Amino acid sequence: MTKVGRPILGGRRFSLDWIGVVPFLGYAALFLVLPSAIVALGAFFDANNSLTFDNLAHLSRSYIVKSTIDTTIVSGITALLGAALGAILSYAIVTGSPTGLLRRIVISASGVLAQFGGVTLAFAFIASIGPAGLVYLFAQSHGFDYYAHGIWLFEPIQGLSLVYLYFQIPLMVLVFLPALDGIKPQWREATESLGGNTWHYWRHVAGPLLFPAFLGGLLLLFANAFSAYATANALINQGQPMLAQQIAGALSSEVGAYEPGFAKAIAVEMIVIVTLVTILYTQLQRRTSRWL
Amino acid sequence: MAVARRGVHRARWLKLQVFRYAVLGLAALFFLVPIYAMLEFSTRSNSGGRTLEFWQSIFTYPDLINWNFGPAPDAAINASLELALITSVVMLVLLVPTMVWVRLKLPRLSRFIEFVCLLPLTIPAIVLVVGLFPIYIWMGTNFSDSILTLSLAYVVLVLPYCYRALDAGLGAIDVKTLTEAARSLGASWASVMWRVIVPNISNAILNALLLSVALVLGEYTIANNLLYNNMQVELVHLARANAGVSIAVAVASLFFAFILLIAISFVGNRPRRALPEAVTTFGKGPVQGSAG
DSSP, X not given: XXXXXXXXXXXXXXXXGGGGGHHHHHHHIIIIIHHHHHXXXXXTBOTTSXXXXXXXXXXXXXXXXXXXXXXXXXXXXXXXXXXXXXXXHHHHHHTSOTTOHHHHHHXXXXXXXXXXXHHHHHHHHHHHTSTTXXXXXXXXXXXXXXXXXXXXXXXXXXXXXHHHHHXXXXXXXXXXXXXXXXXXXXXXXXXXXXXXXXXXXIIXXXXXXXXXXXXXXXXXXXXXXXXXXXXXXXXOOSSOOSHHHHHHHHHSSSSSOOOHHHHHHHHHHHHHHHHHHHHHHHHHHHHHHHHO | OHHHHHHHHHHHHHHHHHHHHHHHHHHHHHHHHHHHHHHHHHTBOTXXXXXXXXXXXXXXXXXXXXXXXXXXXXXXXXXXXXHHHHHHHHHHHHHHHHHHHXXXXXXGGHHHHHHHHHGGGTSOHHHHHHHHHHHHHXXXXXXXXXXXXXXXXXXHHHHHHHHHHHHHHHHTSOHHHXXXXXXXXXXXXXXXXXXXXXXXXXXHHHHHHHHHHHHHHTOOHHHHHTTOOOHHHHHHHHHXXXXXXXXXXXXXXXXXXXXXXXXXXXXXXXXXXXXXXSTTGGGSSSOOOOOO
16 A cells, blocks of 8 residues: 555655644743753853853852752752652552552652642641640650750751651652552562562562662652752751752842852752762663563 | 461461551651641640631731732732732643644654653752743843743743643543544634543643642742742741741641642542543652652
């Protein structure tokens, strides 16, 4: 059968179909590509629009280095804890009924909580474990004053690590649950019929199969915490401990000097780190999907 | 032998159940206490009893909410609601026709469009702000500096989530056959769109709509750094003067978002048309939390 409706000479018909996507692509160019380009190129220009590497050199300022380290620590801690606790929670769900109410509630709630960040999250922790919060007052009246050595909730590393777990664990549940669903009970039976016990099963069968998914989730959580801004800013508004807050600081003239070029340089630093982590994540996702 | 085996299984089953309920119980505690604490905090009175004073005084802050729902809102909640409306409409008008057109005429572009739509997931909001800053300065002097211009940036922010919701909807119907049938019966493109496609993906559209409303109402990073007072920014300001009122509004907006997202899960589960991915739109593909 020959192709009907095509020029015989094989030349491409001139078509105006592409006009249909112009509005969308135009919009994306203006509000997505242009801002990204402004950041990427702007990092290499000074206020007089001449080429410079000063902005990037300023990244070695001590407070930026400290912010980078602190942000990395907070992201690392919450990624590790979030991934571990999220994986345990996923396992508790996956061992229940696959169509049960519990599973549906937990998945829906995870969808909401993974997005539930920002100002409300900071408020929620101030109202619960903050110095006037429900949990603190309860603990204090029972002789347990967990702020005896200072209010660590407003310290970047301790406070933010705890608060970030509130959206990190649900995010891990969302990414790890599909991987756990791929584990077949027959594999466990096969292990047992070959004489293996629970330890053998986890060490040699389920563990290696789930590890790429776990590592992938870990990286995703790291990138997620690394770029978070609203919660940190609503909880800790002094000292701008997080890298995202340093970007905002360089952008506004409220604190210190207005340095738009420097803001772009910090933004580039953040993008480079987040992109590296995301690339690793996609590689691992690919490995996982090969087996599960 | 068989009895002993059953005994082993029974012991393992019991252990698993204890583990499951312990994990789920602890998770429920960690995730529910902060939300309950906000309710408790916002109904606390100086005398130690319960009061609705904070909730009632929400309406006595004209910077927070008033009756001006016109084109120049001067209260934060009003502005956020209007932003949610404008963002949703612009998003739908931009995305639905483009996605249908690409499916019909330019299938080779579909991967590219998907890439563009999911791109905002990899760019942290705080980085996007740095690039949007000069654009908004330019718009402010040449066009308009109304808070409602924020919706232009918000469309980009909600793009990935809405794309997934709409993509799931369009994937569940046969766009090509439906369109060809309608066209062969003499329908114009506008009428194909409005009377054939839209009614068939109404669930997906509602889904995308609710997601974008929930995201816009919770947005803080972009508004705060472009110096606009939307609801979340105003809540942080207000918290310094009157934490009770701030937390009351935060709880109210949180419950509002919860209701929206629960509505999504019901929309997705209507038996008439199965949209298996609708419930977990948040958890599909390369998931990324935009929390924080």
